Amino acid sequence: MYIFATNRMKRINSLIIGQGIAGTMVAYQLQQRGLSIMVIDSGKINTASRIAAGMFSSISGKRKTFDVEMFTKQKFAIGNFRMIEKLLGVKFLREENIIQLFHSEKEKTETLERMKDENFSAQIELKNSHIKNIKDEHGSIAIKNSGWIDCELMLKAYRNYLIENNSFSIDNFKYDELEIKEDFLRYKDFEATNIIFCEGYQKRKNPFFENEHIIPCKGDVITLKHANHRNKKILKRSNYFLIPTNEETVKAGSTYLWSNDDEQLNESHGIEIKNKVDEIFSDEFEIINHQTAIRPTTKNREVIAKQHSLYKNMFMLNGLGTKGIIQAPFYANYITEMIKIK
Numbered sequence: 249m250y251i252f253a254t255n256r257m258k259r260i261n262s263l264i265i266g267q268g269i270a271g272t273m274v275a276y277q278l279q280q281r282g283l284s285i286m287v288i289d290s291g292k293i294n295t296a297s298r299i300a301a302g303m304f305s306s307i308s309g310k311r312k313t314f315d316v317e318m319f320t321k322q323k324f325a326i327g328n329f330r331m332i333e334k335l336l337g338v339k340f341l342r343e344e345n346i347i348q349l350f351h352s353e354k355e356k357t358e359t360l361e362r363m364k365d366e367n368f369s370a371q372i373e374l375k376n377s378h379i380k381n382i383k384d385e386h387g388s389i390a391i392k393n394s395g396w397i398d399c400e401l402m403l404k405a406y407r408n409y410l411i412e413n414n415s416f417s418i419d420n421f422k423y424d425e426l427e428i429k430e431d432f433l434r435y436k437d438f439e440a441t442n443i444i445f446c447e448g449y450q451k452r453k454n455p456f457f458e459n460e461h462i463i464p465c466k467g468d469v470i471t472l473k474h475a476n477h478r479n480k481k482i483l484k485r486s487n488y489f490l491i492p493t494n495e496e497t498v499k500a501g502s503t504y505l506w507s508n509d510d511e512q513l514n515e516s517h518g519i520e521i522k523n524k525v526d527e528i529f530s531d532e533f534e535i536i537n538h539q540t541a542i543r544p545t546t547k548n549r550e551v552i553a554k555q556h557s558l559y560k561n562m563f564m565l566n567g568l569g570t571k572g573i574i575q576a577p578f579y580a581n582y583i584t585e586m587i588k589i590k
């Protein structure tokens with residue numbers, strides 16, 4: 249079903265398949281260049297981009313490292329997201345310190361030892377006092393240059409913008425219906441100069457990029473409610489995070505089930521996250537939502553941002569992995585630089 253219908257063939261610059269964060273960022277950057285687009289999305293509700301925590305941080309990973317390359321991508325992403333906020337008139341980006349709670353004295357000692365590294369210490373604010381209502385017996389640090397993006401809000405708002413501009417269609421793209429002509433592509437009512445595939449882990453069905461392999465990684469998040477929730481900070485403890493999303497609710501997650509593409513919700517994964525939340529708060533919380541989705545990851549964490557070797561007007565952006573929200577703008581820019589303008 250199309251959001252709008254037309255009897256005539258519509259000539260556009262680019263067809264974009266998928267409106268996750270990858271497709272959305274490609275769409276935004278092409279529109280900024282004044283190019284006409286059509287985004288086709290199957291309308292699936294629980295996708296990686298929609299349920300993602302959207303967290304970003306200058307220090308990350310088990311070893312808590314400062315990665316200059318990732319930091320540059322993060323800066324680029326924040327710039328893009330701020331411009332999209334202006335364009336849409338919607339606020340979805342929050343820049344604020346993340347509080348990392350130590351789970352043991354050993355972790356605390358090792359982290360404080362790392363303060364000798366100037367790159368690391370420049371991103372850290374030491375906390376000498378305990379945080380009210382939080383079980384922080386081993387202490388904590390604040391990580392600067394961090395925050396989160398309300399991805400669901402951003403994607404919905406961008407979809408509305410695309411609809412208003414007659415640039416969005418709900419459709420399950422069928423690869424065998426794509427006609428490849430000498431200097432354009434035809435799909436149903438559209439003739440496009442370029443096509444950019446951004447299907448997330450469902451890329452497996454794409455016959456044009458068979459050599460690129462996606463490793464699915466299932467992840468769950470839960471939303472918790474408490475009428476008198478007093479903490480308003482983003483908290484992290486080991487791999488688990490808590491984000492206060494409004495006055496009453498907290499988003500918490502997430503799990504990592506590598507090589508797992510089972511889209512079914514498994515209650516035990518929600519309880520696993522809730523148990524981690526209980527290690528942080530003494531307050532009682534009620535689970536009001538539980539979601540699961542599949543992250544598109546790759547071997548060696550290499551993002552797939554490439555042009556087809558034979559069809560020069562065919563591109564793919566995928567494999568954004570566990571940090572897809574924050575990496576997408578940078579790689580979307582890389583793709584759009586290669587796009588044919590005609």
Ligand SMILES: Cc1cc2nc3c(=O)[nH]c(=O)nc-3n(C[C@H](O)[C@H](O)[C@H](O)COP(=O)(O)OP(=O)(O)OC[C@H]3O[C@@H](n4cnc5c(N)ncnc54)[C@H](O)[C@@H]3O)c2cc1C
Nearest residue numbers: 266268269270290297300302303421448467571572573574
């Ligand atoms: C629980 C969880 C927490 C996460 N937390 C973070 C985080 O804190 N920070 C961070 O940076 N990243 C995070 N991520 C990772 C991030 O969400 C992903 O890397 C990113 O969303 C991948 O985006 P994508 O657009 O490539 O894929 P997707 O989000 O899967 O989007 C693909 C889109 O393509 C559509 N599609 C697929 N096939 C077709 C077809 N044939 N026709 C039409 N449409 C099609 C789908 O419906 C979907 O809308 C998290 C992920 C999960 C699951």
